[in-house]
Every structure is written in structure tokens, then in C-alpha cells.
Amino acid sequence: MEPLQVLPVPGLGEVTTGVELGALLDDAADAAGTPLAAGDCLVVTQKIVSKAEGRVVPLASDDPAARRRLIEAESVRLLRRRDELFITQTPHGFVCANAGVDQSNVDPGHAALLPLDADRSARRIRDALRGRGIEVAVVITDTFGRAWRNGLTDVAIGVAGLAAIVDLRGTSDASGRELAVTEVAIGDEVASAAELVMGKDRDVPAAIVRGLPGEWFRESSVRELVRAARDDLFR
């Protein structure tokens, strides 16, 4: 295996509805002295994607009833509730807190919603960069909680050009024994790696993951990562 590099992409400034994120990110990477290169995976946080796509709505910070209505509108199913924490399933199939409705890092009196289709968002950024002559993969990430473990991790909510899951079943381990099941959630691991340079309290909404194996670059969808409700033992 080759070494990996994880490079922060800071300095995007405020992102507004309708901006071309691909161009903005390409220029920011140039300005940071780490221009995008073929074979990179560009990791972009949900918040700036939602802003660029106009997925920001008014929501007063002191109106829990309005917040509940918004979370309900963004959900297809409520799994659990504890006080004002709602664990729901979104139309994308994600299970997360408050359907992704998030009032941090947006204008006061507003909330960001998840992109309608973050695979499409990722493809749009990938295609814009392709138009600039740079072939990269793109992963859109958000910060989710988990069952059983404290703390949040970043996971993939959209992918373009990178396998969300790499299936090592049927390959052999180092001692020649066939591995029974080893489907690795590459998309989520790339998201988590990128998060390490994108601390929540800093203005770094994107990162470059450089050095991923060439065989992981293929057409893909975040749907690979979404477990169907019928296969899930915890829903």
C-alpha cells in the first residue's frame, strides 16, 4: 500500500446559493498550495453543498415546534425520540439525528437540510472539475452519531467515482484462508479520515485524500452504504 495524504482545503469563504462548488474548491486548493491532481479524492462537507444548492430554510432557534415539523418533513420514519433528539430515517435511507436538520454554521434564524441527492451533488462537482481537466473522485460527508458508541464520526452521504464499499469477499488473507465477509465501507472511512483535518471549529469545509488505490475508483452510489430496513437488526 502507498502512503495516504489528507490535505485540508481552507479559505472558501461564505458559500451562497448557486455558486459552482467545483470551481470554488479547485481555486481554494490552488490557493492553499495543494492543487488537485488526477487520482485525488475530494471530500466536501454537507454544509457547503446544502448552501450552494439552496437547502437552507428559515428556522428560529427558539421555536421547537417549528423545528419538530421540519424534522418530520425531512423524515420518512421515526426510530427513537429522547426529548428534542429525534433519530429518524431520511428519504435517502440514512438513519441520523434530527433528519440532518442543523443550525450550526448557518446564518442565525436558519437551518441547513441535507442535499436532496448528494450522489448528484458529488457528480456535479466531479464533472465541473473534469471540465477543468482534472479527474478526481468526490465524496460528500456529514457528521452522524452511531448506536452503541459515543462521539460523532463523518460518513459519506454522496459519492462520485469512488467505491462506497469495497468487497474483499473471496480474496485471501495473508495466510491463504478465504475471507468470509469483508465488505469495507471505504466511503465512510475516507469521510472520517478527511474529518481529522476539518475540525468543526475551523473554517475547513473540504479536504483532499491523496493516494487511494486506483482499483477503488469506479462508478458508485451512497446507496451501497445504506442498509435496507429489512436487513437491519436495529430498526
Added chain:
Amino acid sequence: MEPLQVLPVPGLGEVTTGVELGALLDDAADAAGTPLAAGDCLVVTQKIVSKAEGRVVPLASDDPAARRRLIEAESVRLLRRRDELFITQTPHGFVCANAGVDQSNVDPGHAALLPLDADRSARRIRDALRGRGIEVAVVITDTFGRAWRNGLTDVAIGVAGLAAIVDLRGTSDASGRELAVTEVAIGDEVASAAELVMGKDRDVPAAIVRGLPGEWFRESSVRELVRAARDDLFR
């Protein structure tokens, strides 16, 4: 934020009971041309820790009853069962498949068990390296499934010298709004980043994560990552 590097540590060879992993890993990193340096986080997979600590037991591959007894002995609670897949809680508080009992990458007719106390395993490696004059953090990892999402990711099962969780609550986001809850599972994200250079089908049982912020280095325990059953909505 500084860039991160994730460097594979290959070439350990077969690990046997009683070997001093710290020395072995230090030498392997040297041989790979990427010697350990102060401020590194050394990430070590569970399998070689279990082998070094003698946590490998006989288990025929065609004896499901013996396997079930072993899983039961390694568990304090069964959460779900589907056929021969058991989701249990281990004495450490981890929720994972088959209590971590794993027959891949061990001698035929054997199974590896989780280390009894992987925080202690991590401290032992950290202290051995300290004895060699190198001050690093150590994270022991294993590959776990999750609720709701397909695919496995590596997570921390033991830590020494690195915050398992970084609490950004009370700090401000880029727009000055106070962040309500942002406890980031740094230990798990470091584990996932390392896994990207430690593919299951290759003989790379460790990696160096270089460039983590200095303020994340502190005494810690994987217990920070273990959600208490009473706080868990999915148990």
C-alpha cells in the same frame, strides 16, 4: 490544520505469543523507511495484539456449537441473532458481531479473541517505544459492523496517549454560533484513516498517522467511546 500522512507499516512477519510488539513495530517502521517520530500515532490492528498476548484458542472451522459456546463465553449480553451471526456486548462494553471471535488471519483450527484490555495493550506498546526514546500515541483497532449502514469500518478498541473523544462543545463555529454538541470520535476516525492503508487482504497490520493536532494527545481510554447501555437508544 496541518496535512495528515497515513503510512503503512508492513513486514512484521508472523507474530507469536510473548513477542514485544513495540520493538517489532519500531523495527518494521524503520525497515519500511518511515521511522516512528515524536507526535506520531501508531495504529495497530487487534489481530497481532491478540496473537502477541496469547488470545488465540483452538476452534475447528466446522464446529458451530463450539463457536457458539466461545462467543457466549466472550459476551455479557446477546442483542440480536440471525443464523450464525450474533450481535453481542462484550465485557469491554463493545457491541459487535460474534464478540470479536474471528477465524481469519489465524492458524487453521484456531480463533483470535479480543484483547482482555486493549487500553493496557496500547499502553504497553507506547511504553516500550518510550523506552526506545520515541514518544507516540497508540491506538488498537478492530473491524466492526454498524447499525443502519452496510460495510465494516475500523474502530478503536484501545488507546494510549490520544484522546478517544475530542469535545468541541462550547467552542464556536466559523460564524461565531456556539456549537451545541460536537463530541468527535477521534479514536475511531484515526482507526478508519489507518484502515485505508491496511487492506484486509494484505500483510499490513499497523500504520502511522502523522500530523494530528498536538492538543489531541492526552491520557485517555477507549471507555470514552463506549456508550453506557442506559444511554443507548438501540440496545
